[in-house]
Amino acid sequence: MLNSITHYSCSKHFQDYPCCHRQWKHSGHCRFVHGYSRSFTFWFQAKELDENGFVVDFSSLESLEKKLRGQFDHTFLINFDDPLMDQWKSLHDKGALDLRIMENVGMEFTAKLVWKWANSILANRDNGRSCCNRVEARENDFNSAYYQSIPDWFLSEEVDTK
Numbered sequence: 315m316l317n318s319i320t321h322y323s324c325s326k327h328f329q330d331y332p333c334c335h336r337q338w339k340h341s342g343h344c345r346f347v348h349g350y351s352r353s354f355t356f357w358f359q360a361k362e363l364d365e366n367g368f369v370v371d372f373s374s375l376e377s378l379e380k381k382l383r384g385q386f387d388h389t390f391l392i393n394f395d396d397p398l399m400d401q402w403k404s405l406h407d408k409g410a411l412d413l414r415i416m417e418n419v420g421m422e423f424t425a426k427l428v429w430k431w432a433n434s435i436l437a438n439r440d441n442g443r444s445c446c447n448r449v450e451a452r453e454n455d456f457n458s459a460y461y462q463s464i465p466d467w468f469l470s471e472e473v474d475t476k
Contacts, residue, residue, distance in 0.1 A: 321359040323447075324369040328379055329353035331386035335419040338396050350453040352386050352424075356432050359464075360444035370436070370444055381431050388412060391419040425451035425461035433465050442467055 334349030356378075360369040390411040392402055399415075406413035417423060432446035445468040452458035 321361060322363055322369045323357060323359045325355055325357045326370070326372050326375060327353065327355045328382055331382060333386045333389045333391055333414075335391035336396075337419065338393065338398070347390070353452045354382060354425075354428055355450040355452075356428075356446050357448040358432075358436075358444055359447050360440075362443060364440075364443070374439070375432075375435070378432055378435055382428065385414055389414045391416055393417070393419055421451045421453055421457065421459035422461070425449045425459045429461045429463070437465065437467055442470075 329351070331352040331354075332349060333352060334347055336347045337344040339345070358370045363369065364371065390402065390406075391414050392399070394415050394417055396402065402411070402413055405411050416427070426449075428451065429446055429449040432449070436444050436446060445465050447464050448460060448462040450458050450460050
């Protein structure tokens with residue numbers, strides 16, 4: 315059971331990932347190919363600060379930024395079940411677009427996906443000292459989605475000492 319231990323926290327923002335996608339099942343205009351410059355804000359927490367006094371050393375997040383750029387920078391995102399898959403793959407093969415196939419291209423799923431990426435990096439590096447507990451995935455100034463959760467491996471270290 316989670317107790318009332320105080321944690322340190324910080325956030326890091328990444329922006330300018332221009333990409334396009336479509337929600338082919340949508341009955342409205344979202345079924346058409348359209349694009350945004352996506353951005354992401356990650357919130358981190360730690361049970362204790364590292365040797366530099368940081369929750370997360372932002373300079374150590376280069377691999378996360380590289381993963382974000384590889385997935386979302388000038389790419390075309392489609393759902394795995396898009397009925398035009400063969401055409402999109404053909405255009406990719408011809409160099410007309412840089413295709414990325416996702417379970418779901420929506421911002422809600424994207425927020426959860428990048429939350430997993432951040433926690434994979436932290437779990438392997440910090441031995442449970444820090445985690446990502448929230449991500450905002452933003453498609454523009456008006457629309458965003460959040461995914462918020464604390465990884466089980468972070469909670470498992472929580473013990474009630476009272």
